Amino acid sequence: MSDLLKELYQEIILDHGNTPRNFGKCEPFNKSADGHNPLCGDKVHLTLLVDDQNIIKDIKFTGEGCAISIASTSLMTQNLKGKSLEYANNLFQDFSNLVTGSSDELQIITEEDSLYSLKGVGAFPMRVKCATLSWHAFKSAIDEK
Amino acid sequence: MDQIELKENIQADFPALNKKILKNDLIYFDTAASAQKPSVVINELSDFYLNHYSNVSRGVHTLCVEATFKYEDARKKVQKFLNAYSENEIIFTKNATESINLIAQSYYQRYLKSGDEIILSVMEHHSNLLPWYFLRDNYGIVLKFINIDSDGNLNLDHFETLITKKTKLVAVTHLSNVFGTITDKKLIEISRANDLHILLDGCQSISHIKVDMQEIDCDFYAFSGHKIYGPSGIGVLYGKENLLDELPPFLGGGGMISEVTYDGATYAALPNKFEAGTPPLVEAHGLGVALDYVESIGMDKIEQYEKILTEYADQKMADLDFVINYSKSKNKTSIISFNLNKIHAHEVASFLDVEGIAVRAGHHCCQPLMKLLNVTATSRISFGIYNTKSEIDYFIDSLTKCKNFFGVK
Ligand SMILES: Cc1ncc(COP(=O)(O)O)c(C=O)c1O
Numbered sequence: 423m424s425d426l427l428k429e430l431y432q433e434i435i436l437d438h439g440n441t442p443r444n445f446g447k448c449e450p451f452n453k454s455a456d457g458h459n460p461l462c463g464d465k466v467h468l469t470l471l472v473d474d475q476n477i478i479k480d481i482k483f484t485g486e487g488c489a490i491s492i493a494s495t496s497l498m499t500q501n502l503k504g505k506s507l508e509y510a511n512n513l514f515q516d517f518s519n520l521v522t523g524s525s526d527e528l529q530i531i532t533e534e535d536s537l538y539s540l541k542g543v544g545a546f547p548m549r550v551k552c553a554t555l556s557w558h559a560f561k562s563a564i565d566e567k
Numbered sequence: 568m569d570q571i572e573l574k575e576n577i578q579a580d581f582p583a584l585n586k587k588i589l590k591n592d593l594i595y596f597d598t599a600a601s602a603q604k605p606s607v608v609i610n611e612l613s614d615f616y617l618n619h620y621s622n623v624s625r626g627v628h629t630l631c632v633e634a635t636f637k638y639e640d641a642r643k644k645v646q647k648f649l650n651a652y653s654e655n656e657i658i659f660t661k662n663a664t665e666s667i668n669l670i671a672q673s674y675y676q677r678y679l680k681s682g683d684e685i686i687l688s689v690m691e692h693h694s695n696l697l698p699w700y701f702l703r704d705n706y707g708i709v710l711k712f713i714n715i716d717s718d719g720n721l722n723l724d725h726f727e728t729l730i731t732k733k734t735k736l737v738a739v740t741h742l743s744n745v746f747g748t749i750t751d752k753k754l755i756e757i758s759r760a761n762d763l764h765i766l767l768d769g770c771q772s773i774s775h776i777k778v779d780m781q782e783i784d785c786d787f788y789a790f791s792g793h794k795i796y797g798p799s800g801i802g803v804l805y806g807k808e809n810l811l812d813e814l815p816p817f818l819g820g821g822g823m824i825s826e827v828t829y830d831g832a833t834y835a836a837l838p839n840k841f842e843a844g845t846p847p848l849v850e851a852h853g854l855g856v857a858l859d860y861v862e863s864i865g866m867d868k869i870e871q872y873e874k875i876l877t878e879y880a881d882q883k884m885a886d887l888d889f890v891i892n893y894s895k896s897k898n899k900t901s902i903i904s905f906n907l908n909k910i911h912a913h914e915v916a917s918f919l920d921v922e923g924i925a926v927r928a929g930h931h932c933c934q935p936l937m938k939l940l941n942v943t944a945t946s947r948i949s950f951g952i953y954n955t956k957s958e959i960d961y962f963i964d965s966l967t968k969c970k971n972f973f974g975v976k
Pocket of ligand 1: 599600662663664665692694695740742743744768770771791932
């Protein structure tokens with residue numbers, strides 16, 4: 423069995439892919455966005471509750487997609503809940519670097535972090551979009567005024 | 568089952584098939600998206616640029632004569648391959664998508680008015696949907712869609728119920744890029760009996776079954792050269808001469824005119840009327856060479872061989888209880904869409920990629936159809952002349968490995 427596949431599909435990815443965390447819709451929510459990958463049909467719908475201190479009080483998602491995209495979304499929600507938007511923006515940049523193979527430039531994510539499990543995507547360029555779909559949706563949710 | 572020999576050592580004709588994916592030999596099961604190219608085609612492209620290149624039809628010097636000859640010779644080859652009645656019926660475009668857009672726009676201008684109806688099917692490629700959506704959105708043309716039965720065949724009874732006095736044209740696939748279903752000849756009979764014009768999207772049929780325009784008797788037929796072992800960037804529109812003659816031009820520019828003044832222009836005769844600007848001349852020549860190559864093997868033999876491969880894969884896949892096969896028509900060839908139980912098509916495609924097998928995963932440019940099937944994506948294997956039964960055996964083993972890797976029961 424190829425090591426690349428084992429890298430890509432680590433235990434934690436398969437776990438989150440099969441049983442995503444924070445699946446559903448925030449009630450109430452004050453920000454939301456849809457992500458859609460027209461090339462493959464994957465979809466994600468994000469809802470967030472952000473307080474006036476710019477802290478993400480709650481974040482949930484629904485959608486359909488492959489294990490990589492579902493796991494990435496599930497891990498994203500876990501890593502963003504309770505964090506500030508400023509931190510989230512930095513994490514977004516870090517995550518993009520991680521999955522596009524620039525992991526030596528990481529500022530926040532360390533090898534011990536759950537998000538680090540998505541590093542293996544770097545060896546599959548066509549799958550990077552699967553991993554970043556929900557992150558881009560998150561960006562558009564918080565950038566929307 | 569007998570292993571019929573298509574051509575001795577055929578894989579050696581396709582240099583790209585020597586590629587290794589990680590340590591595995593490449594198995595190319597994505598011909599429906601685009602076919603690999605034989606060396607003869609690759610070499611002829613380079614020979615054209617090295618020894619014969621100039622623009623066409625616009626000069627008297629030797630290179631211009633040679634380039635023009637090669638370009639027009641390609642047209643003759645396409646005419647012969649399709650058994651079209653005349654060379655004037657062969658229009659070069661950049662791909663099937665452009666061919667269909669050309670017909671949609673020109674046909675509308677000549678024949679349609681708001682409220683007129685066009686019939687498509689629910690299993691069309693986006694390339695045979697969007698050009699017609701433009702007519703619906705901009706000019707009030709009504710679109711109707713032929714249903715499919717549970718095996719992925721066009722429901723021709725339903726087709727008949729869609730036809731009204733306002734129906735002018737039916738535009739459907741000749742061979743489904745999702746199911747591999749070959750469109751029943753009866754569709755043509757029904758259309759003729761109701762005075763409809765017929766456009767067939769031949770993107771898939773061109774390389775998998777023998778097509779003869781005079782026998783099929785459609786009015787328009789579109790295909791892309793890259794699907795039949797030719798280069799990218801060249802497409803064909805076939806149209807019956809009397810109809811093409813009546814249609815107004817699509818794009819305007821050099822090469823499509825007869826006379827131009829500051830007040831207006833008159834247009835060139837067929838086929839030039841529809842070929843504005845410098846054409847993909849080298850690619851056209853490459854397509855001609857590809858058709859020669861295919862003919863040297865024989866379309867009859869190819870059709871028979873690929874049907875045997877398809878049946879073989881079908882049977883082997885039927886033995887795997889975790890495989891859902893969506894391509895169920897009895898009248899199909901070369902294309903099988905499937906999913907593995909509870910595993911997303913992306914996972915399957917990435918897994919197979921690492922095994923060396925190139926398959927497609929996604930909606931295959933048929934989003935509405937995927938919705939109808941109630942799936943977000945499928946995986947698809949498709950065969951070309953270079954594929955073999957032993958490749959299918961390896962693929963079947965890999966499917967089982969994939970299932971085990973993802974731990975699905
Ligand atoms: C049935 C069908 N129609 C149309 C097309 C579009 O072909 P092209 O992109 O070469 O114009 C394809 C290719 O994917 C196809 O399979």
